[in-house]
Amino acid sequence: MRQWKAFVEKSKHFLLIAFLMIITFCYAMFQGGFVSWFVFFTVSPFLVYAFIFFVVREDILLIERKIDPIHIERGQSAKVLITIERKTRFPFAYIVMEELVDSEGLVQAKIQNANAIKFVGFKKTFSWQYELENMPRGEHRYLGVTIVFYDFFGWAKKVVVAEKDQTILVYPRVQEMKYAALQTKYDVGLMMSPYSIVKDTSMAVGLREYVPGDRFSWIHWKSFARTQKLQSKEFEDRQSSELMLVLDATKSSMFEEKVELVASMLQMIVQERGDLSFISAGAMTKVFPAIQGDKHLDQVMYHLAAIKPTENVKFRFHDQQAFKQVATLLYVTSDVSDEFLHTLANIVKSCICFVVAKQQPVQSELAMRYKHIQVIYVNPADFYHLFTEVIRP
Numbered sequence: 001m002r003q004w005k006a007f008v009e010k011s012k013h014f015l016l017i018a019f020l021m022i023i024t025f026c027y028a029m030f031q032g033g034f035v036s037w038f039v040f041f042t043v044s045p046f047l048v049y050a051f052i053f054f055v056v057r058e059d060i061l062l063i064e065r066k067i068d069p070i071h072i073e074r075g076q077s078a079k080v081l082i083t084i085e086r087k088t089r090f091p092f093a094y095i096v097m098e099e100l101v102d103s104e105g106l107v108q109a110k111i112q113n114a115n116a117i118k119f120v121g122f123k124k125t126f127s128w129q130y131e132l133e134n135m136p137r138g139e140h141r142y143l144g145v146t147i148v149f150y151d152f153f154g155w156a157k158k159v160v161v162a163e164k165d166q167t168i169l170v171y172p173r174v175q176e177m178k179y180a181a182l183q184t185k186y187d188v189g190l191m192m193s194p195y196s197i198v199k200d201t202s203m204a205v206g207l208r209e210y211v212p213g214d215r216f217s218w219i220h221w222k223s224f225a226r227t228q229k230l231q232s233k234e235f236e237d238r239q240s241s242e243l244m245l246v247l248d249a250t251k252s253s254m255f256e257e258k259v260e261l262v263a264s265m266l267q268m269i270v271q272e273r274g275d276l277s278f279i280s281a282g283a284m285t286k287v288f289p290a291i292q293g294d295k296h297l298d299q300v301m302y303h304l305a306a307i308k309p310t311e312n313v314k315f316r317f318h319d320q321q322a323f324k325q326v327a328t329l330l331y332v333t334s335d336v337s338d339e340f341l342h343t344l345a346n347i348v349k350s351c352i353c354f355v356v357a358k359q360q361p362v363q364s365e366l367a368m369r370y371k372h373i374q375v376i377y378v379n380p381a382d383f384y385h386l387f388t389e390v391i392r393p
Helices: 002-033 031-053 104-109 220-228 254-271 291-304 321-325 338-345 385-392
Strands: 060-069 080-087 094-101 115-118 125-132 138-150 155-171 183-187 192-195 200-211 230-237 243-248 276-281 285-291 328-333 351-356 371-377
Touching: 002 031, 031 192, 060 138, 060 155, 080 138, 094 104, 104 138, 115 125, 155 291, 183 338, 192 291, 200 321, 220 230, 220 351, 254 276, 254 291, 254 328, 254 351, 276 291, 285 291, 338 351
Parallel strands: 243 276, 243 328, 328 351, 351 371
Antiparallel strands: 060 080, 080 125, 094 115, 094 138, 138 155, 183 192, 200 230, 276 285
């Protein structure tokens, strides 16, 4: 169907040129005189050029798209530079270029120079630069570039589609957070028990076999010199290191803020050399059992860049036996209910529930009903003092 439309479009322009040539020739033959023949010989070169325009086959040899910067966070801008090299030097009057995209976010971000008009002439290589502003988070895909070649008066045109798949990954915006040791409540009483998400690396209590992802500074080089086997230092944890972070990917008006909060918490914990696991509870449950170092963090950030909200979350706490062994659960959501907290209270030992909301309730009975569960309302515009709020009595 698409080929038939292209054939009809091409035939329409061809018939237009043939009609113009016949009309000008008939006008010169029947009218006679200098003026009529002058018009015919003036228009004829452009009509002949238009006929040759259809005969010449134009192919695109190279298309290259450079995006600066490579790492983009939500709300930032990016510059896109497209370089195109064609096969021949046949002179075209001008061309119109348009990006083919498979993302509504790219269409909204490209508010300037949506279509580029270039005067080509005999040049084989030409470029086009434009800017994407206020990029939305997500995985955005380019399909290629549509290039339309025109003659001098627009009588003839030729459409060439240059396929060039490329994906732009826009990461969630990461806000700076001030680290502070977490404190959690237990069923044994009302006292606050300090919980450190960072290993005490000042005291090694033993050695264990090296595991990919262990930090370079944890390797015990003296034992490696003796045995030629990599071993890592085992450090003393001030408290249990069984910390788990869960993102509720339910669709809501605060979804982007929830993702940004999780990304900010993950980066802060990794920078402080902490160990934790992460679960993304969305349409598909994604589990990251151990996040240690930048390599594991990049994998999680890639997931957070591509994650989409869902109406139906398949994740159920009742089905996760691992929560019974978790010392502290960090749960990020935008809506919390008494029924949900009651479910958590029967499963986990300790939980800090971060609720992202624009307005914090004046009094929250949910935060006081369960001794080992804390409900913290988070301001979506400022995460810096979040952990300080957690340890506040």
